[in-house]
Amino acid sequence: MAKNEMHREWALKTRGQEESGYLVESVVEILDCAALCFTEMGFQGTSIDDVARRLGATKGRIYHYFRSKTDLFFEVHREGMRRLMDAVSEAMSPEGAGREKLMRMLEAHALTMMQNIAYEAVVVQGVHMHRLGATTPEQRASLDELMSIRQKFEQLFVDAFRQGQADGSIRPDIDVSLAVKGMLGAVNWMTIWYRPRSGESPEQQRAMAHRMAELQIGGISG
Amino acid sequence: MAKNEMHREWALKTRGQEESGYLVESVVEILDCAALCFTEMGFQGTSIDDVARRLGATKGRIYHYFRSKTDLFFEVHREGMRRLMDAVSEAMSPEGAGREKLMRMLEAHALTMMQNIAYEAVVVQGVHMHRLGATTPEQRASLDELMSIRQKFEQLFVDAFRQGQADGSIRPDIDVSLAVKGMLGAVNWMTIWYRPRSGESPEQQRAMAHRMAELQIGGISG
DNA sequence: AGTTTGCATACTACTGAGTATGTTGCAACA
DNA sequence: TGTTGCAACATACTCAGTAGTATGCAAACT
Incomplete structure (x- = not known):
């Protein structure tokens, strides 16, 4: 499974019965923080480091799940x-x-x-x-x-x-x-x-x- | 007169009777191009060089009239x-x-x-x-x-x-x-x-x- | 003749996306 | 019970783009 497909994979999963319950949490957290950052500072105005900081993590975590x-x-x-x-x-x-x-x-x-x-x-x-x-x-x-x-x-x-x-x-x-x-x-x-x-x-x-x-x-x- | 006051000065002038007719044109051209760039690419997405390129000029011209x-x-x-x-x-x-x-x-x-x-x-x-x-x-x-x-x-x-x-x-x-x-x-x-x-x-x-x-x-x- | 205007050119310093490379913990074999 | 493998990150680095500055320079003005 390609990296950038993870979230979509998850979306499909939750439509069914099963939940891995771990990977899910992590990705959702990223999405939530990203949504807040993009909302407050705009797409161009938000850096990946901003999102990472808000997560209390580093770029590595984000690029692990999203290609760009x-x-x-x-x-x-x-x-x-x-x-x-x-x-x-x-x-x-x-x-x-x-x-x-x-x-x-x-x-x-x-x-x-x-x-x-x-x-x-x-x-x-x-x-x-x-x-x-x-x-x-x-x-x-x-x-x-x-x-x-x-x-x-x-x-x-x-x-x-x-x-x-x-x-x-x-x-x-x-x-x-x-x-x-x-x-x-x-x-x-x-x-x-x-x-x-x-x-x-x-x-x-x-x-x-x-x-x-x-x-x-x-x-x-x- | 401070640089960044030029345009406002111009705005005031055109409210009165006089127009210098030269400086005005130049500033208006910059504003028009800037408006188009900002509209098409957003504030953060627009670089000063983009505006300058659209003007057929260089940064120098823009920074001559605007501080930032x-x-x-x-x-x-x-x-x-x-x-x-x-x-x-x-x-x-x-x-x-x-x-x-x-x-x-x-x-x-x-x-x-x-x-x-x-x-x-x-x-x-x-x-x-x-x-x-x-x-x-x-x-x-x-x-x-x-x-x-x-x-x-x-x-x-x-x-x-x-x-x-x-x-x-x-x-x-x-x-x-x-x-x-x-x-x-x-x-x-x-x-x-x-x-x-x-x-x-x-x-x-x-x-x-x-x-x-x-x-x-x-x-x-x- | 000297000064200012209206730019262009050349440069600096920094940010920020993306990458390459660790490191750690868990899990599944053997 | 080692140990091997991989997921899930963190760390460290590269490099291109970009805001802003310093300087040059011709033409206009005084």
Whole structure:
């Protein structure tokens, strides 16, 4: 097994029944610290030594599991996207009018952002990076893969939107792409300003996510 | 006059009647190229040599006008904020119901983003950087100043919102802060996906800005 | 004629990604 | 119970890129 496949291997494992329970811990710790560093200082602003210092370890440990800094970033990104995708997919399942479905999806999106700020801030950064000049072809390939997932993610919202227009719960005269980009932008922007307040309960978080979704669906007119 | 004051000096001059017309061009060229570089590759990812190469010049030219890379970034940011502030301030002037006023402001914001993508993408990046660990105290001071302007900017929207709630044109039961952050997030996110299409007319741009503002105000319910 | 402006050239000092090479502990044979 | 092998790191090093500086130099200004 190639080094850089270890984490993905682990991801597959935990989907099944077994857990090695040791290697896992170590890799997750690295990912968590990396997510925090990338969130606080950006990709270029974070050095591998920064991540290592935060881990209370040295570069050796990181390069033992990840081939490069870019690889590390992508794995954090991938994990963030996975959490988002899972949450939104689940919110889609109980069918209903498109408008309500879309709102549930938005709410799930917002809540996931709030509960995984570090990982999701990296995801947002990755979307930024997409337009940035590619470095190596290998990196470009990884980035393209992630953007393809991102595209599917956005498509889920577009589909729900169209369904809502079809069933009359959403105005038919709207530029779907623009509307979806607006809604997702509002939610993604949370990575900038939202930080969990100490002692904030999950109920409070859910309430905020709900209000955010409501605003994007219903507007503000009195 | 200190080196790093040259551009600000210039900004003040153009506010008056006179223009030297030579130094100005050179500095503006640098700012334009810097804005493009920072937008495409990020602050940390851009080297001074990159900006110089894009200028068809060398470092010497840049360091002749700017004390440091950070200084250059801040000046681009400052210019971007100035354009935003000007546009939104003007949109505020014709008074009216809060809802319409807020919508005009949002539209002006969106349009300015579209017409100054490079500069405004740097502004958005700067907001990101705010939470990032400060480097030198001097940089921290500049950044704090810019964030104070940013705060005033956001406050303009908050005020308009409250006015709308007072005059009944906006629902009174809304968390103002959350709503404003959502709206501004939707517009700021444009720096990610919007790129002017070749041959796109100002009318088309205005139409898109208008639709974006409309969505944030009126929602999507059918 | 001397000074300043507006750059270019050449150099320094340092950071930081990636690598090569230990070192240690556990585990599975033999 | 040695001992062999490998995983999981730590240590030490290389080397390319880069922010910033020192200096040169022609043209413009005074």
